[in-house]
Amino acid sequence: MTDHAYNFAYLDEQTKRMIRRALLKALAMPGYQVPFASREMPMPYGWGTGGVQVTAACLTPDDRLKVIDQGADDTTNAVSIRRFFQRTAGVAVTEATVEATLIQTRHRIPEQPLSEGQILVYQVPIPEPLRFLEPRETETRKMHELEEYGLMHVKLYEDIARHGEIATSYAYPVKVEGRYVMDPSPIPKFDNPKLAGNPAIQLFGAGREARIHALPPYCDVVSLDFEDHPFVASKADACCDLCGSGTSYLDEVITDDRGSRMFVCSDTDYCTSRRAEGQRGRLSPEGRA
Amino acid sequence: MYVAVKGGERAIDAAHDWLAEERRGDLSVPELTIPQIREQMALAVNRVMAEGSLYDPDLAALAIKQARGDLIEAVFLIRAYRTTLPRFGASCPVDTAAMAVDRRVSATFKDLPGGQVLGPTFDYTHRLLDFALMAEGAPPSPIPSPQGGGEAHSGTRGATMAGQVPPSPLVGEGGGGGAPPDPVPHVTGLLDRDGLIEPAHPDEAAPRDLTREPLELPASRALRLQALARADEGFTLSLAYSTQRGYGRTHAFVGELRIGMVAVEVELPELGFAVEIGEIELTECETVNQFKGSRTEPPQFTRGYGLVMGQSERKAISMSLVDRALRWQELGEDFIGAPAQDEEFVLSHCDNIQATGFLEHIKLPHYVDFQAELELVRRLRREALAVREAAE
Numbered sequence: 001m002t003d004h005a006y007n008f009a010y011l012d013e014q015t016k017r018m019i020r021r022a023l024l025k026a027l028a029m030p031g032y033q034v035p036f037a038s039r040e041m042p043m044p045y046g047w048g049t050g051g052v053q054v055t056a057a058c059l060t061p062d063d064r065l066k067v068i069d070q071g072a073d074d075t076t077n078a079v080s081i082r083r084f085f086q087r088t089a090g091v092a093v094t095e096a097t098v099e100a101t102l103i104q105t106r107h108r109i110p111e112q113p114l115s116e117g118q119i120l121v122y123q124v125p126i127p128e129p130l131r132f133l134e135p136r137e138t139e140t141r142k143m144h145e146l147e148e149y150g151l152m153h154v155k156l157y158e159d160i161a162r163h164g165e166i167a168t169s170y171a172y173p174v175k176v177e178g179r180y181v182m183d184p185s186p187i188p189k190f191d192n193p194k195l196a197g198n199p200a201i202q203l204f205g206a207g208r209e210a211r212i213h214a215l216p217p218y219c220d221v222v223s224l225d226f227e228d229h230p231f232v233a234s235k236a237d238a239c240c241d242l243c244g245s246g247t248s249y250l251d252e253v254i255t256d257d258r259g260s261r262m263f264v265c266s267d268t269d270y271c272t273s274r275r276a277e278g279q280r281g282r283l284s285p286e287g288r289a
Numbered sequence: 290m291y292v293a294v295k296g297g298e299r300a301i302d303a304a305h306d307w308l309a310e311e312r313r314g315d316l317s318v319p320e321l322t323i324p325q326i327r328e329q330m331a332l333a334v335n336r337v338m339a340e341g342s343l344y345d346p347d348l349a350a351l352a353i354k355q356a357r358g359d360l361i362e363a364v365f366l367i368r369a370y371r372t373t374l375p376r377f378g379a380s381c382p383v384d385t386a387a388m389a390v391d392r393r394v395s396a397t398f399k400d401l402p403g404g405q406v407l408g409p410t411f412d413y414t415h416r417l418l419d420f421a422l423m424a425e426g427a428p429p430s431p432i433p434s435p436q437g438g439g440e441a442h443s444g445t446r447g448a449t450m451a452g453q454v455p456p457s458p459l460v461g462e463g464g465g466g467g468a469p470p471d472p473v474p475h476v477t478g479l480l481d482r483d484g485l486i487e488p489a490h491p492d493e494a495a496p497r498d499l500t501r502e503p504l505e506l507p508a509s510r511a512l513r514l515q516a517l518a519r520a521d522e523g524f525t526l527s528l529a530y531s532t533q534r535g536y537g538r539t540h541a542f543v544g545e546l547r548i549g550m551v552a553v554e555v556e557l558p559e560l561g562f563a564v565e566i567g568e569i570e571l572t573e574c575e576t577v578n579q580f581k582g583s584r585t586e587p588p589q590f591t592r593g594y595g596l597v598m599g600q601s602e603r604k605a606i607s608m609s610l611v612d613r614a615l616r617w618q619e620l621g622e623d624f625i626g627a628p629a630q631d632e633e634f635v636l637s638h639c640d641n642i643q644a645t646g647f648l649e650h651i652k653l654p655h656y657v658d659f660q661a662e663l664e665l666v667r668r669l670r671r672e673a674l675a676v677r678e679a680a681e
Contacts, residue, residue, distance in 0.1 A: 006373065010373075012373070012375075035503035035505060036503055037501050037502050037503050038503065039372045040368040040369050040371070040372040040500075040642065041369065041372075042369040044365070044642075044645065044646030044649060044650065045642060045643045045645075045646030045647055045650075046646040046647035046648070046649065046650030047646060047650050047653065049646075069653070069654060070654045070655075070656045070657045071657060074297045074298070075297055075654050076297040076300065076301055076653075076654075077653050077654070078297070079297040079298045079301060080301060083298075106653075107655070107657045107658060108657055125647070125650070136633055137506060137633060137637070138506050138507070138633060163669050163672075164669075164672055165668075165669075167665060167669065169658075169661035169662050169664065169665040170657070170658040170661045170662070171658075186655075186657075186658050187657075188657055188658065188660070188661040189661065190661070208643045208646065208647055210503040210504070211503075234661075234664060235664070236660065236664055249657070249660075250660070251656050251657070251660055252660055252663065266656065266657055266660075
């Protein structure tokens with residue numbers, strides 16, 4: 001059902017070229033936010049226009065695309081973005097992480113480790129890790145230039161002084177290759193360790209803010225912390241009630257109005273694959289495996 | 290037994306079908322046509338063209354129809370379409386002094402070359418619901434004038450306000466039915482002859498294109514004006530209003546407000562001269578601002594400028610006030626921390642398509658971040674309660 005009224009993957013070739021240049025620059029300076037001439041897309045700003053533009057610039061007709069939102073392939077916005085590329089690029093799509101050549105994601109990194117040759121495209125709402133410490137872009141750019149990250153460390157220290165721990169649970173800041181402090185987009189900090197040394201190319205697109213940043217394969221990425229308060233990747237203290245996984249990131253689902261709840265993998269492909277292998281959780285129909 | 294939420298795809302299809310049905314409404318009521326919207330909702334069409342940055346009344350009317358009258362949604366449709374259009378080139382700067390004015394008023398001079406032309410304005414109408422408009426099919430009724438009788442709109446360019454209280458003895462003389470319009474010189478040009486207003490130096494540098502390059506700050510005035518011309522009318526209005534109430538006061542007089550058609554010309558390299566390719570309607574506002582001088586500038590009047598596609602005078606006046614407020618640095622004024630003076634604040638937040646998209650994205654699922662926050666809050670509460678119990 002490819003729509004021939006538009007160019008392959010919607011954007012015109014000049015625009016894709018402009019985005020690819022920004023991507024190359026971003027890959028050459030890991031963690032640095034490259035301004036790019038973000039276009040108005042036929043979906044709203046804040047709904048993945050940055051990721052969609054990056055995906056459009058990277059897609060080839062041979063690609064196999066996977067789109068996830070909150071780790072799931074069937075959430076409405078993931079469905080909408082996947083359809084957009086089926087319609088405008090006619091590329092093959094998949095829900096299997098291993099089969100995908102390009103994965104566009106919002107808020108998660110798949111549980112299944114990625115491999116060389118895969119591209120992971122993140123949708124980014126606010127690329128600036130210092131934004132909520134200093135709202136002015138003119139100031140934060142200077143702070144990055146001068147590697148002036150004292151404000152960030154003070155913020156993390158104040159968290160510890162006040163709460164006994166760093167009270168950031170998602171969009172947890174990282175330092176890339178010992179140089180730039182980067183916002184990994186609002187992934188839970190559980191996913192932060194997967195950013196580092198990943199064989200896949202990781203690209204981050206922020207459409208409304210017109211910025212692209214990137215992590216080349218096997219990049220050095222460190223979550224900010226203190227020696228006496230080391231970073232901990234946390235998740236709900238439970239196992240998936242459908243597949244029994246004790247290591248995947250879990251969504252909490254409220255099942256009635258009397259406080260009952262269950263936990264399920266946020267990564268639907270991971271959970272489905274495990275169940276296909278015969279793994280069972282607490283609430284599986286066939287009971288525990 | 291819990292089943293993981295599925296069916297996003299079917300839900301989307303069903304939602305779209307339902308939306309289409311709601312858009313059409315009651316089938317016993319005739320469907321709106323594009324020409325009806327274009328002709329009878331002209332100011333809505335103008336706003337969509339201005340904020341969509343695309344001069345095409347038919348497409349703007351289509352967008353309004355498709356968006357069920359949600360003008361920001363209509364602007365969004367136009368923007369998304371516009372961005373796919375190829376650029377053939379840039380026109381020559383339009384000459385607003387050669388505008389065929391439908392309306393031209395100056396608040397600074399009682400009379401002036403070109404005259405005051407009240408034009409088709411809501412000004413001086415009494416805002417009384419005209420129930421005659423509910424009678425469908427009736428010939429257009431004039432908006433009641435203060436005298437009661439009310440002249441029907443004559444339909445000619447520069448219609449005069451016979452029967453209304455004239456704001457000046459020369460009302461309407463600039464227009465003239467049918468005759469080719471005389472050039473109407475700018476009020477600020479007249480002030481400039483006496484050196485009373487800051488000179489407007491032409492900037493020879495090609496302005497950057499906000500829609501093709503990322504906005505980088507600080508921005509030039511040309512770029513700021515570009516952003517303001519497509520900025521949300523409500524946001525611009527409120528900012529301008531805030532300067533009037535004291536948050537960055539700029540003492541503006543409407544030197545001139547004009548609405549009319551201007552020719553758009555392009556220079557074709559093969560020909561070596563400019564060719565007219567069409568006409569567009571513009572609203573232009575120039576404010577004259579009191580200025581007592583600063584460390585760097587002598588006392589003189591200063592300028593604020595607004596230019597908007599279509600007939601959008603509220604927006605044009607607002608734009609010119611905000612433009613003037615943003616010029617504090619260039620004129621050596623103090624920054625008093627007013628929002629309208631703050632370039633980064635104004636330019637980062639004036640676009641309603643960016644704003645509405647980001648605002649509404651919080652409707653999207655955030656299960657994952659929320660789960661992370663749940664765990665954090667539970668942990669912090671546990672620790673805080675433990676500390677309190679230990680203290681007791």
